[in-house]
Amino acid sequence: MQFTNSIRAFEAASRVIPGGVDSPVRAFGGVGGTPPFIKEAKGAFMTDIDGNRYIDFVQSWGPLILGHANEVIEEAVIKAVKKGLSYGAPTEVETELAASICGLFDTIDKVRFVSSGTEAVMSAIRLARGFTCKHDIIKFEGCYHGHSDALLVKAGSGAVTFGNPSSPGVPEGTTKHTLLARYNDLESVRACFEASEGVACVIVEPIAGNMGFVPSSPEFLEGLRTLCDTYGALLIFDEVMSGFRASLRGAQGVFATRPDMVTFGKVIGGGMPVGAFGARAEIMAMLSPEGPVYQAGTLSGNPIAMNAGLASLGEIIRKEASLYPRLKELAQRLTVGLEAAARANGIPLQTGFCGSMFGFFFNENPVRNFDEALRSDTKRFAAFHRGMLERGVYFACSQFEAGFICEPMDEAMIDTVIAHAHEVMKTL
Numbered sequence: 112m113q114f115t116n117s118i119r120a121f122e123a124a125s126r127v128i129p130g131g132v133d134s135p136v137r138a139f140g141g142v143g144g145t146p147p148f149i150k151e152a153k154g155a156f157m158t159d160i161d162g163n164r165y166i167d168f169v170q171s172w173g174p175l176i177l178g179h180a181n182e183v184i185e186e187a188v189i190k191a192v193k194k195g196l197s198y199g200a201p202t203e204v205e206t207e208l209a210a211s212i213c214g215l216f217d218t219i220d221k222v223r224f225v226s227s228g229t230e231a232v233m234s235a236i237r238l239a240r241g242f243t244c245k246h247d248i249i250k251f252e253g254c255y256h257g258h259s260d261a262l263l264v265k266a267g268s269g270a271v272t273f274g275n276p277s278s279p280g281v282p283e284g285t286t287k288h289t290l291l292a293r294y295n296d297l298e299s300v301r302a303c304f305e306a307s308e309g310v311a312c313v314i315v316e317p318i319a320g321n322m323g324f325v326p327s328s329p330e331f332l333e334g335l336r337t338l339c340d341t342y343g344a345l346l347i348f349d350e351v352m353s354g355f356r357a358s359l360r361g362a363q364g365v366f367a368t369r370p371d372m373v374t375f376g377k378v379i380g381g382g383m384p385v386g387a388f389g390a391r392a393e394i395m396a397m398l399s400p401e402g403p404v405y406q407a408g409t410l411s412g413n414p415i416a417m418n419a420g421l422a423s424l425g426e427i428i429r430k431e432a433s434l435y436p437r438l439k440e441l442a443q444r445l446t447v448g449l450e451a452a453a454r455a456n457g458i459p460l461q462t463g464f465c466g467s468m469f470g471f472f473f474n475e476n477p478v479r480n481f482d483e484a485l486r487s488d489t490k491r492f493a494a495f496h497r498g499m500l501e502r503g504v505y506f507a508c509s510q511f512e513a514g515f516i517c518e519p520m521d522e523a524m525i526d527t528v529i530a531h532a533h534e535v536m537k538t539l
């Protein structure tokens with residue numbers, strides 16, 4: 112494979128954009144080399160500016176559950192574009208998308224739309240603080256909730272890939288109310304509650320994808336529920352990634368535990384910039400203009416993004432019965448195949464999946480939290496990533512990210528990927 116044009120494009124980008132990218136995870140810093148620059152994508156595949164074609168397990172970091180350039184979403188967007196790009200005034204499509212989300216979750220009476228997952232989480236936390244009149248928040252090491260100041264503490268995703276999970280530029284005062292606990296460890300959460308003068312909320316990725324793929328145990332989530340109830344704190348599920356992916360109802364379709372608030376992003380925008388947060392009416396009533404907690408956005412509820420989201424959600428709701436079991440089967444086929452390829456070559460590999468999210472760690476032992484994830488062999492991951500890329504397989508360029516299956520993938524594609532994995536594992 113030749114990457115000449117991408118290398119040149121990356122050099123040009125680096126002269127005018129810090130690190131050559133607009134979001135750090137894209138820069139291939141965790142695996143070396145330079146990122147392919149993408150020209151176009153369709154279904155399961157992306158093509159770069161050198162003409163290389165890749166089966167894409169990143170899918171824009173999760174949103175594209177129906178694959179690239181899905182016709183139904185594309186048509187909805189084109190139709191909407193012809194009616195104007197933004198009004199800064201209410202539209203009926205916002206109500207339709209909100210009703211569609213509320214209809215899926217017994218925990219959500221109302222939602223507010225924003226333009227990114229970061230905004231959704233930041234706003235949800237402000238609302239939780241306003242509702243409970245308490246200040247502290249509990250987050251988990253290795254979970255990533257976007258790049259707002261208070262949450263960039265031992266964060267996952269690009270923050271850990273680039274070795275600065277707690278970012279310079281975030282004043283100590285901003286994070287003094289952020290308490291850190293260990294994922295899947297209830298005692299560490301209890302200790303945070305006991306040490307605090309008032310916890311407004313616990314925020315958790317119920318199925319973590321930003322320290323690699325690490326699911327919660329059911330007991331852990333249920334224990335969080337009990338602790339929140341005991342101490343009068345709200346439980347927030349950050350489902351920006353797992354929402355509509357782990358199942359149509361995200362983690363709430365997988366676990367019995369019910370949160371007080373939920374944040375969404377990615378899939379609900381169908382590939383356009385959308386985030387949302389929702390809760391029962393009593394909590395949402397605190398939000399401006401109904402209540403005193405201020406939250407706003409010039410482009411929030413943007414009509415193009417709302418139409419893309421509505422088309423995306425409409426399709427996955429319509430196809431739920433066939434789509435979700437199929438995505439899960441493909442995720443299972445892939446992870447079982449990767450594990451077999453590793454085993455055949457004496458390489459320790461831990462794999463996991465939930466619905467259409469999956470992950471793998473080059474690690475001797477099962478991974479249940481951030482510390483265990485950090486013990487993975489990132490050098491081996493980098494070599495594996497490079498070998499697969501050169502064979503036309505695009506996995507996330509960090510050991511600490513999840514992967515995604517999309518509708519246009521099929522068994523034959525997965526089997527080809529597994530065959531490539533056998534070849535690459537031999538070289539590690």
Ligand SMILES: Cc1ncc(COP(=O)(O)O)c(C=O)c1O
Binds near residue numbers: 227320
């Ligand atoms: C769980 C989770 N929360 C929040 C975010 C932030 O979303 P965004 O990148 O759209 O700001 C992400 C992804 O980036 C995420 O995976």
Ligand SMILES: N[C@H](C=O)CCC(=O)O
Binds near residue numbers: 172268321352
């Ligand atoms: N892990 C992040 C989101 O889920 C990756 C996306 C980004 O930050 O660009």
